[in-house]
Amino acid sequence: METLTFNQTEQGLQNTQTETWTFRRGIGYAPVQALVSAIAVCESYVYQEILTNSKIPFTFQKTTVSYERVTTGSVNPLKTVTVTFYVQIPEAKQGLATRALRLVQANCPVTQSLDPAIKLSEQLQLI
Numbered sequence: 001m002e003t004l005t006f007n008q009t010e011q012g013l014q015n016t017q018t019e020t021w022t023f024r025r026g027i028g029y030a031p032v033q034a035l036v037s038a039i040a041v042c043e044s045y046v047y048q049e050i051l052t053n054s055k056i057p058f059t060f061q062k063t064t065v066s067y068e069r070v071t072t073g074s075v076n077p078l079k080t081v082t083v084t085f086y087v088q089i090p091e092a093k094q095g096l097a098t099r100a101l102r103l104v105q106a107n108c109p110v111t112q113s114l115d116p117a118i119k120l121s122e123q124l125q126l127i
Contacts, residue, residue, distance in 0.1 A: 004033065006040055006063045032069065036081055040065035042110035043083050043122060050100045050107070058097070059088040061127055077115070084123040098124050
């Protein structure tokens with residue numbers, strides 16, 4: 001399983017492993033890493049918008065995305081993708097923020113574009 005991390009900065013979410021978009025495994029992003037990065041960043045922006053629209057105060061720290069690929073066959077497409085949001089939320093609003101996770105996939109154009117066979121999940125890590 002591989003995990004990518006995206007830290008919140010003033011310029012937006014940034015990957016901490018590389019500063020380039022070179023598409024070559026070991027030097028920059030492999031195409032599958034670019035796809036899971038797009039999932040993570042899109043879902044992060046969607047979740048932040050949901051929290052804002054729900055008037056839930058938050059401080060967004062980072063997002064990680066872990067994924068597994070099908071190991072049989074020659075193509076090895078994505079099998080599972082788990083996006084974890086690291087967010088500071090007042091205790092009184094944490095339950096609402098957790099329930100809001102169910103709205104992310106339906107409102108993210110990237111996840112809506114994926115093969116339904118890919119198992120997607122979102123997690124909230126309160127900090």
